[in-house]
Structures are given as structure tokens and as C-alpha cells.
Amino acid sequence: MAKTISNETQDEAMKVAKATQKPGQTKEQTKLIALGVEKGIAEFKKQHKSKARDRDKARKQDIKSKMRANADSDNEVIEPEDKPSVQRLPWGLLIISWIGFIAFSFMK
Helix, strand or coil: CCCCCCHHHHHHHHHHHHHCCCCCCCHHHHHHHHHHHHHHHHHHHHHHHHHHHHHHHHHHHHHHHHHHHHHHHHCCCCCCCHHHHHHHHHHHHHHHHHHHHHHHHHHC
């Protein structure tokens, strides 16, 4: 499983290795430390991507379950008790307005 490590990661690893370099440390030792840091960074990125995928899957499942719950609630039957009161309101307003119109016209 020989994956190539990006130049950015290699540069970052070399900076970390040089920053922690001890006096008298050879270039070869610094390169070995940089390789270890590269592997650590690569492993961290791999774990981070895996966790991000898992979070994304969980988020998508939550969205799907909420959509299913909403679809189920939309399919529920509305109770007949609610419909007559809603239908009476426009007719009641119409009748009241006509009574008001007739009363106004008789007042003249």
C-alpha cells in the first residue's frame, strides 16, 4: 500500500523535524524523523477522513429518518371534527357582512 504523500505534508514534516532537531543530529537522522512525522500526519488525515465520512453518513441517515417521519405525519387522516369549524368561518363572515350591508342601507 504505497500511497504517495503530498509535497505539502512532506514540507510540513520536514519543518517539524528541523524544529525539534537536537545539536549534533545528522541530516540522515533528521530525514528519518521527518519520515516518521509524515507517516503520523498521513495516519491522522486518514482517521480524520474516516470520521468525517461516518459523521456524513449519520447526518444523511438523520435527514432520511426525519423525511420519513414527516411523510408519515403528512399521510395521517385529518379528523372530521376540525373541518366543519374551518368551513363555517367564511360563511359566517359572509352572512355578517350582508347583515351589516343591509343595516347600513336602511339607516340612510
